Amino acid sequence: xxxxxxxxxxxxEEMMQPYLDHMLSDEEMREAEMHLDECDWCRxxxxxxxxxxxxxxxxxxxxxxxxxxxxxxxxxxxxx
Amino acid sequence: MAEMAEASSDATRIAADARDRVRFEEExxxxxxxxxxxxxxxxxxxxxxxxxxxxxxxxxFRSWRSFQPGTNxxxxxxxxxxxxxxxxxxxxxxxxxxQALEANDYFLYDKLAQDxxxxxxxxxxxxxxxxxxxxxxxxxxxxxxxDVIVLVDIGDFSYQDAAQILDIPxxxxxxxxxxxxxxxxxxxxxxxxxxVR
Numbered sequence: 001x002x003x004x005x006x007x008x009x010x011x012x013e014e015m016m017q018p019y020l021d022h023m024l025s026d027e028e029m030r031e032a033e034m035h036l037d038e039c040d041w042c043r044x045x046x047x048x049x050x051x052x053x054x055x056x057x058x059x060x061x062x063x064x065x066x067x068x069x070x071x072x073x074x075x076x077x078x079x080x
Numbered sequence: 081m082a083e084m085a086e087a088s089s090d091a092t093r094i095a096a097d098a099r100d101r102v103r104f105e106e107e108x109x110x111x112x113x114x115x116x117x118x119x120x121x122x123x124x125x126x127x128x129x130x131x132x133x134x135x136x137x138x139x140x141f142r143s144w145r146s147f148q149p150g151t152n153x154x155x156x157x158x159x160x161x162x163x164x165x166x167x168x169x170x171x172x173x174x175x176x177x178x179q180a181l182e183a184n185d186y187f188l189y190d191k192l193a194q195d196x197x198x199x200x201x202x203x204x205x206x207x208x209x210x211x212x213x214x215x216x217x218x219x220x221x222x223x224x225x226x227d228v229i230v231l232v233d234i235g236d237f238s239y240q241d242a243a244q245i246l247d248i249p250x251x252x253x254x255x256x257x258x259x260x261x262x263x264x265x266x267x268x269x270x271x272x273x274x275x276v277r
């Protein structure tokens with residue numbers, strides 16, 4: 001049975017990180033999605049958090065310098 | 081005759097060993113880009129990340145036999161790398177900083193959306209942050225929190241893998257992640273405030 005919460009938006013906020021981490025139970029997931037379907041305020045914030053995570057991952061992605069790749073390959077132990 | 085058979089079996093074993101080692105080295109090198117992607121943010125600078133990568137790979141190549149084939153090689157390499165990072169003495173083993181954090185998780189959104197005059201597209205809101213904002217905000221997060229964010233949110237490791245790499249309980253991974261993400265958002269909010277000034 002779905003619990004009712006005094007402040008459903010505050011409860012939804014508590015579930016936001018575990019929701020995005022796919023750590024909620026099926027029941028909790030349904031509960032969060034039901035609230036998100038009807039609450040534009042929370043839906044916007046969830047969408048933002050999701051975009052933020054994606055954006056941080058993209059921005060943090062820095063290619064390895066080509067010469068480092070060569071240095072690592074040179075560390076291999078030569079065959080006897 | 082027996083001696084010849086023994087010599088031949090030795091040669092076969094040595095050849096098989098060399099083949100396994102070369103395969104291991106190739107697999108480890110094929111993962112270097114992904115390992116660097118994480119190492120770059122575990123270390124304080126690009127130069128430190130490069131040193132750390134070389135030390136970690138040299139150690140991995142020397143101790144390749146202790147890797148269990150079929151397990152997660154990327155996690156194994158990062159475990160070596162994080163241990164070296166700690167051993168190098170750059171990091172004080174201290175309790176994570178416990179300064180007060182914003183009470184809610186949405187303050188960054190609220191700040192960015194408000195500064196933008198109530199925009200409707202959340203992807204556009206996030207684009208107010210530059211790549212430099214994100215990289216420097218990440219480097220301002222204390223190590224204990226940053227390690228977990230980097231492994232889970234950037235390296236895409238599970239909580240379980242992050243716990244094994246850092247040798248901490250999974251509950252600690254979860255609490256540091258929760259807190260670390262808030263610290264990151266606070267740093268991002270501050271960088272936006274500075275850009276506006």
